[in-house]
Amino acid sequence: MAKEDKTYTIGLDIGGTKMNAVFFDGEKVIADDSLATPRDSLEHFLVMVKALVDPMLEKAKEIKARIEGVGLGIAGVIDYSEDKMLVSPNLEILNNIKLTEKISAMFELPVKMDNDGNTFILAEATLGAGKKHKNVYGIVIGTGIGGGWFKDDEIYRAVHGGSGEPGEMIIDFAEPVFLEEAYHKLTQNNPAQMAEEAYRGDVLAGKVFEEVGDFLGIALANIANLIAPEVIVIGGGVLESSDLFLSRAKKKMREHIASPILKKQLKIVKAKLGSNAGAVGAALLAQPK
Amino acid sequence: MAKEDKTYTIGLDIGGTKMNAVFFDGEKVIADDSLATPRDSLEHFLVMVKALVDPMLEKAKEIKARIEGVGLGIAGVIDYSEDKMLVSPNLEILNNIKLTEKISAMFELPVKMDNDGNTFILAEATLGAGKKHKNVYGIVIGTGIGGGWFKDDEIYRAVHGGSGEPGEMIIDFAEPVFLEEAYHKLTQNNPAQMAEEAYRGDVLAGKVFEEVGDFLGIALANIANLIAPEVIVIGGGVLESSDLFLSRAKKKMREHIASPILKKQLKIVKAKLGSNAGAVGAALLAQPK
Numbered sequence: 001m002a003k004e005d006k007t008y009t010i011g012l013d014i015g016g017t018k019m020n021a022v023f024f025d026g027e028k029v030i031a032d033d034s035l036a037t038p039r040d041s042l043e044h045f046l047v048m049v050k051a052l053v054d055p056m057l058e059k060a061k062e063i064k065a066r067i068e069g070v071g072l073g074i075a076g077v078i079d080y081s082e083d084k085m086l087v088s089p090n091l092e093i094l095n096n097i098k099l100t101e102k103i104s105a106m107f108e109l110p111v112k113m114d115n116d117g118n119t120f121i122l123a124e125a126t127l128g129a130g131k132k133h134k135n136v137y138g139i140v141i142g143t144g145i146g147g148g149w150f151k152d153d154e155i156y157r158a159v160h161g162g163s164g165e166p167g168e169m170i171i172d173f174a175e176p177v178f179l180e181e182a183y184h185k186l187t188q189n190n191p192a193q194m195a196e197e198a199y200r201g202d203v204l205a206g207k208v209f210e211e212v213g214d215f216l217g218i219a220l221a222n223i224a225n226l227i228a229p230e231v232i233v234i235g236g237g238v239l240e241s242s243d244l245f246l247s248r249a250k251k252k253m254r255e256h257i258a259s260p261i262l263k264k265q266l267k268i269v270k271a272k273l274g275s276n277a278g279a280v281g282a283a284l285l286a287q288p289k
Numbered sequence: 290m291a292k293e294d295k296t297y298t299i300g301l302d303i304g305g306t307k308m309n310a311v312f313f314d315g316e317k318v319i320a321d322d323s324l325a326t327p328r329d330s331l332e333h334f335l336v337m338v339k340a341l342v343d344p345m346l347e348k349a350k351e352i353k354a355r356i357e358g359v360g361l362g363i364a365g366v367i368d369y370s371e372d373k374m375l376v377s378p379n380l381e382i383l384n385n386i387k388l389t390e391k392i393s394a395m396f397e398l399p400v401k402m403d404n405d406g407n408t409f410i411l412a413e414a415t416l417g418a419g420k421k422h423k424n425v426y427g428i429v430i431g432t433g434i435g436g437g438w439f440k441d442d443e444i445y446r447a448v449h450g451g452s453g454e455p456g457e458m459i460i461d462f463a464e465p466v467f468l469e470e471a472y473h474k475l476t477q478n479n480p481a482q483m484a485e486e487a488y489r490g491d492v493l494a495g496k497v498f499e500e501v502g503d504f505l506g507i508a509l510a511n512i513a514n515l516i517a518p519e520v521i522v523i524g525g526g527v528l529e530s531s532d533l534f535l536s537r538a539k540k541k542m543r544e545h546i547a548s549p550i551l552k553k554q555l556k557i558v559k560a561k562l563g564s565n566a567g568a569v570g571a572a573l574l575a576q577p578k
Contacts, residue, residue, distance in 0.1 A: 158517030162548025228447030259451025
């Protein structure tokens with residue numbers, strides 16, 4: 001039976017290859033599921049979203065829980081004033097679409113949408129590795145590199161949007177290359193495969209992750225010198241191979257932080273909510289204010 | 290005669306080569322003056338601060354204005370919890386000194402201290418080029434490269450301090466070099482001289498400023514992609530030669546901003562308060578809350 005004092009929502013983390021959904025009671029995940037993300041057409045995409053969410057709505061009926069809304073976390077640049085996806089790097093079918101309206105019509109529920117870096121850090125700062133801190137930055141390294149910033153109990157939002165894109169950090173001013181590009185190039189677009197080779201003892205693959213550690217460390221130092229958060233939470237698929245690069249990244253970061261206090265105090269932690277973090281954040285986003 | 294409703298303070302901008310002071314009535318500068326910054330000893334430094342401020346205190350007496358406090362803007366990392374200068378890059382005599390206590394004892398007035406990037410942006414966002422905006426980032430390019438961020442009517446302050454250091458941005462991850470270092474190297478530690486040569490038609494000097502424009506543009510894009518302010522105010526001595534690099538910097542920046550809205554909306558403007566900006570910000574800082 002549903003508890004009266006709980007707030008039930010559904011959260012969807014829509015990635016370039018996988019869509020992950022959770023049925024959430026405000027504190028914990030009641031059910032979760034995932035499906036491959038259709039990239040061929042918007043119609044197909046919406047059908048699969050329905051296939052993912054409908055069983056959760058059924059489940060809610062069973063336990064007599066009233067669903068308050070649906071939240072979406074998606075990689076890309078969102079026009080918050082129009083609630084419209086402007087540039088979706090992984091899902092071109094979503095470009096210039098008012099996705100919230102379409103999904104809201106489908107389920108007859110209020111729908112909120114945010115960048116997946118924002119939903120990730122909302123979840124981790126509220127319930128995960130950043131809990132108890134006031135100023136938490138998050139970096140998600142998966143298909144792409146995203147990020148978000150949680151400060152004074154809310155997601156940081158810029159007036160015109162477009163903030164929180166650490167993957168767009170330029171790593172060489174003379175020959176402008178974005179961090180995300182460099183990461184793709186280094187790992188030959190397949191970090192999981194590259195990690196497997198490194199674990200098997202392949203020296204070159206091991207070196208690739210040393211370099212990933214160095215690059216990430218300097219990116220973390222750039223973020224630290226600019227906004228000096230208390231904690232930076234690292235998430236995404238890359239965590240499965242974090243022992244290949246994370247301690248190196250931390251060392252490199254500390255070498256390049258200007259403030260001696262910050263150098264000592266800044267914590268780098270791994271995400272705690274695992275692969276559900278983005279979807280849980282989307283579910284939190286959907287809670288009525 | 291002093292007006293009853295005005296708040297009179299004194300602001301000092303303490304640079305690596307020059308100290309600039311203003312006597313400020315809350316809206317405008319009543320008197321300003323500057324002296325070379327002594328770098329040999331703390332005692333000498335304090336004597337010269339007194340020489341700079343005493344005539345302003347006299348002036349205040351003349352017009353029967355009650356001075357409410359003194360504000361200091363200084364380059365360096367400040368420990369705000371102890372109100373102590375930790376690392377002063379240009380003035381080693383100030384390292385690990387509780388400067389506010391010493392200056393407060395000297396004038397028998399409350400003294401507040403902040404990073405000069407913060408005092409610069411406090412002044413420009415309150416009274417200068419960033420007025421009417423809610424989210425204003427400032428970069429000051431002078432002896433060094435400093436910065437500050439003014440958001441929702443206050444200076445952004447990180448929990449452990451150490452934020453707002455765009456000069457510490459790393460411009461080449463493979464061979465870590467800070468932006469400030471690269472700027473010094475490019476301009477051979479003498480940007481004013483280099484600018485003079487460029488104006489005289491020296492081709493190589495002209496190329497140096499083109500490169501300064503490119504580097505600055507990419508640094509601006511990095512700041513934009515991370516925190517997406519409404520306006521970035523450029524200040525400092527470099528403004529005198531801004532026609533050598535600023536339009537190039539803007540173009541380069543727009544090429545590397547991820548969000549199409551931000552690319553269109555973000556304004557890059559020149560500081561309006563001229564060489565007094567830092568001191569005016571320090572004077573604003575000294576106003577009782």
